[in-house]
Amino acid sequence: MSVTSAARPRTRRKEPRARFTTGEIVSMVVLTALVAVVAFPVLYALLNSFRGYADITRDPMGLPTSFSLDNYVRLFQDTDYGEAVLNTLIITVVTIVLLLAVVPMAAYGIERIGGRLSRVIYLFLIAGLMIPFQVRMIPLVKGMNEVGLYSTLTSVILVHLGASASFGILLYCSFIKTVPVEVEEAAYMDGAGPLRTFWSIVFPMLLPVTSAFVIIQALLLWNDFFIPLVFLDSTSAGTINVAINRMVGLLTSRWELVYTGAILAVIPSVIIFMAFQRYFIKGMAIGAVKG
Structure with a gap:
């Protein structure tokens, strides 16, 4: 072998580029179509939030000629949207805290x-998932009115607690079954009581399911429309979705404010999910394995 051929660097063979299979192409096309379907209403509302009422009614599919924040300012000046946001925040935070405490x-x-009593209580609580809210609505409204809680945020919080507790019991029971009892017995031997054992030993081990439960309930509470509509009358500002619904009238509708309010209502949900997405996916994955 000559020196020239020995010193010549070896060239790597170019590996053939992997081609997409038919299944991958179909999956990407379907995924792209789903993304477009989901993103179109949000994009449509975002663009119309910068347009005036006359422009929207004249050309609903048109594009904004300028990007002004006048609609966002008018939303808080001309409507009760600010109070509705505060009501929604109070309902969401208080309900989540009470759910985690109970x-x-x-x-x-x-x-x-x-024992048999615990199983009966468990089945009784789980039965709440099988009864539609529409069946319980009229008795709940009548009961809240008799005790003087109708058209208050307390009534909405109590109804949400009853509606969410069943799902929480189902979720947490499946996780607690996997917690080793030996850990609790060791805590008892060290002198810890039942409450301290639960909050110091058991509850930290339930962080994945707690994260998933908080995210699910926070999104449901923030975006809920029907329960606040039923339990808060017209004298209250209501919640975000109720306030937006009241902007749509029989003869005239304030569409520019409707789209603006809808965009502002979506932003917290997106932030919550993006911030805790990995905890949510982890919790649901563990639940699928352990459940």
Whole structure:
């Protein structure tokens, strides 16, 4: 072998470029179509939030000629949207805090005490998932009115607690079954009581399911429309979705403010999901394996 041929660097063979299979192409086309279907209403509302009422009614599919924040300023000046946002925030935060204070301990008691009574209580709570809210609506409205809670945020919070507790019990019970009892027995031997054992030992181990539960409930509470509409009358500003619904009238509708309010209502949901997405996916994946 000559020196020239020995010193010559070896050239790497170019590997053939992997081609997409038919299944991958179909999957990408379907995914692109789904993204377009989901994104179009949001993009449409965003563009119309910068247009005036006359432009929207004259050409609903037109594009904004300028990007002004006048609609966003008028939304808070001319409507009760600011108070509605505050009401929605109060309902969401208070309900989530009460659910976390009650539901995990209730599920822990059901799983650890055991016995026929615990099973009856569990089935009774789970039965709430099988009864539509429309069946319970009229008795709940009548009961809230009799105790003087109708058209208050307290009534909405209580109804949400009853509606969400069943799902929380189902979710937490399936997770608590996987928590080893030996960890709790060691805490008891160290002198810890039941409450301290739960909040210091068991509850931190339920972080994945807690994250998934909080995200699901926060999104449902923030975007809920029907329960606030039923339990808050016209004297209240209502919640975000109720306030937006009141902008749509029989003869005239303030479409530029409707689109603006809808965009502002979407932003917190997107932020919550993007911030806790990995916890949500982790919690649901663990739930699928452990459940």
